[in-house]
Amino acid sequence: MKKYEIAKKKTLTPEIGQISVYAPLVAAKAKAGQFIILRVDEEGERIPLTISSAVDGLITVIYQKIGGTTLALDELNEGDCLHDFVGPLGQPTEVEDLGRVAVLGGGLGCAIALPVARALHEAGNQVDLIGGFKTKDIVILEEEMSQACTDLHICTDDGTYGYHGFVTGKLEELINSGVKFDHVFAIGPLMMMKFACKLTEKYGIPTTVSMNPIMIDGTGMCGGCRLTVGGEVKFACVDGPDFDGHKVDFDEVIARNATYKEHEAKAKEKHLCRLGGGAMNG
Amino acid sequence: MANMQMNKTPMPEQEPNVRNANFQEVALGYTMEQAQNEAQRCLNCKNKPCVSGCPVGIPIPDFIAKVAEGDLAAAYQLLSDANALPAISGRVCPQETQCEGKCIRGIKGEPVSIGRIERFVADWAAANGIANVATAPKNGHKVAVIGSGPAGLTCAGELARMGYDVSVFEAFHTPGGVLSYGIPEFRLPKAIVKREVENLQKMGVDIELNMVIGKVLTITELFDMGYEAVFIGSGAGLPMFMKIPGESLVGVYSANEYLTRINLMKAYKPDAETPILHSKKVAVVGGGNVAMDAARCAKRLGADVHIVYRRSEAELPARAEEVHHAKEEGIVFDLLTNPVSIEGDEKGHVQSITCVKMELGEPDASGRRRPVVIEGSEFKMEVDAVIMALGTQANQMSYGDTPGLEKTRKGCVAADENGCTSCTGIFAGGDAATGAATVILAMGAGKSAAKSIDQYIKSKG
Ligand SMILES: Cc1cc2nc3c(=O)[nH]c(=O)nc-3n(C[C@H](O)[C@H](O)[C@H](O)COP(=O)(O)OP(=O)(O)OC[C@H]3O[C@@H](n4cnc5c(N)ncnc54)[C@H](O)[C@@H]3O)c2cc1C
Ligand SMILES: Cc1cc2nc3c(=O)[nH]c(=O)nc-3n(C[C@H](O)[C@H](O)[C@H](O)COP(=O)(O)OP(=O)(O)OC[C@H]3O[C@@H](n4cnc5c(N)ncnc54)[C@H](O)[C@@H]3O)c2cc1C
Ligand code: SF4
Ligand code: SF4
Ligand code: FES
Ligand SMILES: [Mg+2]
Numbered sequence: 001m002k003k004y005e006i007a008k009k010k011t012l013t014p015e016i017g018q019i020s021v022y023a024p025l026v027a028a029k030a031k032a033g034q035f036i037i038l039r040v041d042e043e044g045e046r047i048p049l050t051i052s053s054a055v056d057g058l059i060t061v062i063y064q065k066i067g068g069t070t071l072a073l074d075e076l077n078e079g080d081c082l083h084d085f086v087g088p089l090g091q092p093t094e095v096e097d098l099g100r101v102a103v104l105g106g107g108l109g110c111a112i113a114l115p116v117a118r119a120l121h122e123a124g125n126q127v128d129l130i131g132g133f134k135t136k137d138i139v140i141l142e143e144e145m146s147q148a149c150t151d152l153h154i155c156t157d158d159g160t161y162g163y164h165g166f167v168t169g170k171l172e173e174l175i176n177s178g179v180k181f182d183h184v185f186a187i188g189p190l191m192m193m194k195f196a197c198k199l200t201e202k203y204g205i206p207t208t209v210s211m212n213p214i215m216i217d218g219t220g221m222c223g224g225c226r227l228t229v230g231g232e233v234k235f236a237c238v239d240g241p242d243f244d245g246h247k248v249d250f251d252e253v254i255a256r257n258a259t260y261k262e263h264e265a266k267a268k269e270k271h272l273c274r275l276g277g278g279a280m281n282g
Numbered sequence: 283m284a285n286m287q288m289n290k291t292p293m294p295e296q297e298p299n300v301r302n303a304n305f306q307e308v309a310l311g312y313t314m315e316q317a318q319n320e321a322q323r324c325l326n327c328k329n330k331p332c333v334s335g336c337p338v339g340i341p342i343p344d345f346i347a348k349v350a351e352g353d354l355a356a357a358y359q360l361l362s363d364a365n366a367l368p369a370i371s372g373r374v375c376p377q378e379t380q381c382e383g384k385c386i387r388g389i390k391g392e393p394v395s396i397g398r399i400e401r402f403v404a405d406w407a408a409a410n411g412i413a414n415v416a417t418a419p420k421n422g423h424k425v426a427v428i429g430s431g432p433a434g435l436t437c438a439g440e441l442a443r444m445g446y447d448v449s450v451f452e453a454f455h456t457p458g459g460v461l462s463y464g465i466p467e468f469r470l471p472k473a474i475v476k477r478e479v480e481n482l483q484k485m486g487v488d489i490e491l492n493m494v495i496g497k498v499l500t501i502t503e504l505f506d507m508g509y510e511a512v513f514i515g516s517g518a519g520l521p522m523f524m525k526i527p528g529e530s531l532v533g534v535y536s537a538n539e540y541l542t543r544i545n546l547m548k549a550y551k552p553d554a555e556t557p558i559l560h561s562k563k564v565a566v567v568g569g570g571n572v573a574m575d576a577a578r579c580a581k582r583l584g585a586d587v588h589i590v591y592r593r594s595e596a597e598l599p600a601r602a603e604e605v606h607h608a609k610e611e612g613i614v615f616d617l618l619t620n621p622v623s624i625e626g627d628e629k630g631h632v633q634s635i636t637c638v639k640m641e642l643g644e645p646d647a648s649g650r651r652r653p654v655v656i657e658g659s660e661f662k663m664e665v666d667a668v669i670m671a672l673g674t675q676a677n678q679m680s681y682g683d684t685p686g687l688e689k690t691r692k693g694c695v696a697a698d699e700n701g702c703t704s705c706t707g708i709f710a711g712g713d714a715a716t717g718a719a720t721v722i723l724a725m726g727a728g729k730s731a732a733k734s735i736d737q738y739i740k741s742k743g
Contacts, residue, residue, distance in 0.1 A: 025498050039455060045547065045555040046455075068555060084455040086492035216547070216556075219453050219494055220677055221519035222539035228530055233523060238679070252530050255630030259532045263557035 004038075004082040007058055012140045016064050016108060017074045024057035026087045032119035033093030033210065033242055036061065037218045039084040040072045048215045048237075050112040051088060059087070062111035062140075068267030071275070089218040090241050093208070095123045099182035102128045102174070103149070104167045104196050106188025110141055112210060113187040118148035120185075126150045128179070130170050132188070136161035167192065168199050181205050186245060190254050197245035209245035211236045213253050214260070228252055285322035288391030293398050302581050302611040305467045305550055309373075314352075317402040321350040324394045327386050332396060335384035337726035338371075340364045342381060342396055349399055358407040361400060362414035366439040366482075367432065367725060369408060369474050372401030374465060375722045376601045408477055415484045418445035423739050426451060426509040428495045428680045431459020432721045433712025434515030435482060436728030437735075442485040444736055449509070451493040453679075456546060459517055461721070463546040464538070466575050468582070469604075472545070495680040501708065502684065510742070511707050511735045514695050515728060518713035520675040524567070528624030529670070533559060533632035537568070537576040537671035544579050561585045561667035565635045567621055568671030569593065574604040576669045577613050587613045588663065592620040592640050592653045618642070618653060622660070624668055634662050674718050684708070692717055701731025709735055 001007060001022040008020040026036060030051045036059060037046050047069050049061040063070045076082070093116050101120055105113030110131045121127045129149035133139050134157045146152045154162035155170050163170045167188075175181065184207040186196035193209045200207040213225040213236050220238040227234050230247035234240065294310040295301070301308050312320065324346045332342045341360055348357035361368045377383070377397040385393035407413065423446050427434045430452040438448045456462050458475040483489065495501065501512050521536035523529050540558070543549040547556035564580040566573050569591035577587045589608070591598065594617050598605055609615070618640040627633045639659035642651035676694045681687055688696040688704035694717055695710035697703050703710050711727025713719055 025493075029498055043548070043555055045557075084492050086453070086455070086494060086498075088497055089494065216539065216542055217454065219519075219679060221521065222542055223521040223523070223536040224539040226523075226530060233525075233530065249530075252630065255532050256530065259559065260557035267555065267557075 001057075002081050004085040006076055006078050006080050006082070008060075009076075009078050012062065013138045015138070016062060016111070016140055018052070018060060018062045018111075019073075019076075020058040020060040021082060021085055022057060023059050023085050023087070026085070027054040027057050027059050030054035030059060030088040031092035032095065032115040034088040034090045035218070035241065036085060036087030037089060037215065038073070038082050038086075040069060040076065041083050044072065044083060045069055046084075046216055046218075048089070048212075048218060050115070050210075052111055052115055059085075062108070064108040067264050068271045071268065071271045075275075086218070089237060091239070093119065093185075093210075093242050095119045095125070097123070098125050100126045100128075100180065101183045101185065102130060102171055102181050104171060104184065104186045104188065104192070105129070105131045105145075106167060106192040107133055107138075109188025109192070110145065113185065114141055114145055114148055116185055116187065116210075117145065121149055128153065128174065128181075130155065130167045132157070132167035132170075132192070133161075134158065166195075168195050171196070172199060175203055183208070185210075190250055190257065193245060194250040194254075197248070197250075201246050207245040208242050209248060211241045211243055211248065211253065212257075214257060284325055285319060287323060290392045290395040290398070291316050291320040291323075293395075298607075298610040298612070301468065302578070303584075305582055307471050308468050308607060311405055312398055312402045317349055317399055318352065320395050321346045321399055323387060324350070325386060331384040331386060332381045332394070335381040337380065337722045338365045338729060340381075340400070345403065346394070346396070346399055349403060354403055354406050355412065357403045358412060359414065361403055362407070365725065366436050366729075367478050368400050369404035370432070370461060370470065370478065371722050371725065372397045372399075372404055373470050373474075374601075376720060378602050380722065408474075413481045413484065415481055417443050417485050420447065420486075421445035423447065424449070424509045425511045425513065425735055425739075426504045427513045427515060428501075429453075429459060429515040429517055429712075429714070430457035430479070430489060431515055431517050431712060431724060432461060433517075433714070433724035433728040433731075434459070434513065435479065436725040437513045437515060437711070437732045438487045438728075439482050439485060440729050440732030441735060442482065442487045444732070446736075446739075447486070447488075449488045449490055451490050451495050451499070453492070453494040454546065455491050457489055457491065459515075460519075463542045464572070464575065466541065466545055466579055468578070469575070496682065497679065500683065501681060501687075505707065510739050511709060513701070513728070513731050513735065514681050514703075514708065514710040514714050515712045515724070516677060516680045516714045518674050518676045518694070518718045520677045521670070522672045522675060523670055524621065524672060526621060526623050528626060528632070531624055531626040531632045532630050533561065533667040534624060535667065535669045537566075537572045537669050538674065540576050540669050541572070541579065544583075550579070550583060558583065559667055561665075563665045564588070564667045564669060565590050565621070565663060565665045566669045566671055567591075568673070569598040569600060570671065570673070571600045571604055572673075573669075573671035574600045574608050576671050578604075578608055578611060580667070580669065581611055581613060585667070588616050588665075589613060590616045590619050590621060590635070590637060592618065593650065594618055594642060597650050620653070620655070621668075625662075632666055632668055634664050635668055636660060636662050676714055676717065681708075681710075681714075699730065700734045701727060702734055707738065
């Protein structure tokens with residue numbers, strides 16, 4: 001196999017794809033909670049994606065087709081090579097001896113939560129995995145999630161499957177039914193993590209969040225990924241991506257992550273146009 | 283007969299009002315005639331004071347004499363034997379404090395423009411496809427180099443010349459270190475860096491990109507893989523911030539981030555994938571080369587740019603030429619001025635920067651007069667972006683956990699002038715050992731370390 005070759009590709013939902021990339025040195029070192037940075041082509045931007053699994057020299061990542069680069073990534077097929085692929089970056093998630101834990105995944109965040117839940121489970125913790133989706137049709141990784149935890153709770157916003165409501169609703173229901181969680185992991189959109197932290201703070205449960213600010217190098221040299229955590233500046237790529245959720249200034253990251261909205265909208269449109277044109281010609 | 287003109291032969295440049303809107307090289311280089319005219323200003327001094335000012339000991343009067351004679355091939359040979367990357371040093375060395383600072387002609391009038399002649403010779407060689415890539419036969423020994431900045435590239439080149447198998451491990455997807463991600467295209471065209479890297483590859487140097495040492499492989503594992511020595515040339519790339527309120531607002535950049543987006547990721551091109559904010563008015567905090575580069579990039583992206591620096595003009599650490607060029611390009615210098623906070627709008631975007639005026643007091647530990655705040659001088663400047671160019675620190679990612687490797691108080695690798703560290707087989711140089719310094723010092727350190735590595739491997743038998 002060639003360097004950074006896409007060995008396997010799978011469509012999980014129309015919005016979410018999964019690829020396994022040949023990168024044996026990265027795979028040999030990767031741990032739950034770490035990420036890679038890739039570039040699709042020579043002119044491409046650098047984007048971070050979480051390592052979903054690392055087996056047989058292959059790194060699997062799951063991506064949401066949200067904008068220019070993830071759409072371009074999704075155009076590649078098995079046998080194609082990525083231009084660049086670097087990792088494993090960031091600190092691994094701490095999974096030892098936590099006791100009873102709840103792992104909250106929101107949408108695509110379930111893909112990121114999955115390896116964390118698996119590692120927690122394998123380390124001997126009792127794991128409640130609470131996965132939230134908008135609706136039944138876009139539930140992903142159900143089989144994999146059920147194997148990575150003690151109890152799986154699927155939630156849908158519209159009640160078409162599982163618990164009717166948000167993951168935070170399900171978590172509070174479990175707490176109220178008498179379950180005593182020693183630790184909570186919340187992984188997903190910034191808003192979901194922010195509200196999960198508000199809830200766990202109320203119940204005094206230590207909570208780890210996996211932060212996703214805008215990154216370039218992933219090695220600490222640009223400071224673009226900085227967050228304020230407990231009043232101190234931290235670089236998510238080297239100090240994180242995991243942080244104590246009760247200390248993170250979420251509003252600041254939410255603003256910073258919208259820095260390039262205009263550029264991103266144009267890049268996405270340009271890309272969709274190109275795809276549309278291609279389809280017409282083909 | 284020597285040319286007794288008092289001033290340097292001028293080098294053609296793009297007009298300030300043209301160049302401040304494009305990213306093409308500012309200084310256009312000498313013609314043969316101009317180079318020879320300038321070469322004839324050299325007096326060929328017997329004691330060669332200029333050479334003592336050059337960290338890599340280029341035989342300056344000798345190569346300049348060859349230019350005066352018109353034998354550029356011989357000039358290039360002399361130059362490139364002493365310095366692997368002359369097209370780069372000719373452009374970015376702070377010559378005024380190095381070789382040219384020692385030149386006799388500088389006592390009355392301007393020194394010989396050694397840098398410009400050096401650049402001319404290197405560019406001539408490149409244009410004619412001439413490269414100094416001869417190597418000794420392979421000796422079968424393997425050396426690993428961490429980082430592909432000037433220190434790493436020079437060390438790798440010197441070792442390849444001696445017959446070593448060298449692998450350079452670089453974290454980024456492009457080699458060159460600061461030469462690629464920091465120094466802008468208009469000062470150092472990336473095609474030149476690329477060409478110098480290709481020359482190393484012609485010498486058999488293997489460059490492994492996307493390899494973050496400390497993460498994907500540790501130094502200990504490099505030894506396990508059969509590398510007999512490791513050179514740490516990982517630079518000093520960690521950005522610093524001021525720790526003032528508002529530093530995480532949208533529109534506040536470290537100079538490293540701003541320059542990386544522009545230079546490495548080409549965000550200045552209209553159709554680039556990587557975004558950058560196109561700001562209207564930018565404050566750049568700092569007075570070094572990094573600040574000048576960030577300011578001149580912001581200008582080229584269409585902003586009205588102010589440099590905010592807490593000391594006076596005389597203390598500006600940037601190369602004289604950069605300050606001169608920045609002023610010509612319309613950048614405003616707010617000297618003796620220091621930021622105290624940055625304010626944002628309701629969306630968290632930078633709206634203004636509040637500064638105080640300073641005056642110079644008693645000299646401090648660095649010998650420079652310490653700036654002190656003038657009471658009641660606080661004022662607000664409306665800006666929509668702030669770039670922090672306050673200096674950088676060592677990034678310990680590659681070596682921080684190496685058993686037995688001593689570090690300095692500032693977290694750099696502790697290394698002597700020969701590049702030797704507290705660990706047998708581990709060598710270091712450039713910014714990783716000294717903290718942020720200069721390209722030519724990094725190259726000099728790479729060269730000395732290569733000698734030490736050669737001695738070390740030979741002594742092992
Ligand atoms: C540590 C980390 C792990 C991540 N893991 C995953 C994952 O496993 N799967 C997944 O789908 N997404 C993940 N993300 C988010 C992913 O990087 C972005 O969705 C992606 O960069 C969007 O690129 P785009 O060009 O397709 O979309 P764009 O339209 O350019 O961006 C969409 C949004 O993504 C964010 N974003 C843009 N560029 C970057 C960047 N360079 N770095 C980080 N965020 C950016 C911004 O908030 C932006 O508004 C992760 C982010 C981080 C920091
Ligand atoms: C914007 C700017 C302008 C400058 N202008 C000038 C100038 O005009 N003249 C001048 O003389 N000097 C200038 N300098 C200073 C000069 O560039 C540096 O002193 C010089 O580049 C140091 O060289 P180096 O090889 O030690 O490190 P660097 O050039 O910093 O290279 C280090 C390399 O190591 C890589 N690396 C780091 N960590 C790892 C890791 N864990 N694994 C693998 N690779 C790693 C980095 O990605 C980088 O490529 C400037 C600096 C900056 C930032
Ligand atoms: S390498 Fe730098 S210091 Fe040495 S002669 Fe050339 S310009 Fe001067
Ligand atoms: S000091 Fe100046 S004049 Fe004398 S040899 Fe050196 S460059 Fe020539
Ligand atoms: S991404 Fe540049 S410092 Fe984290
Ligand atoms: Mg994008």
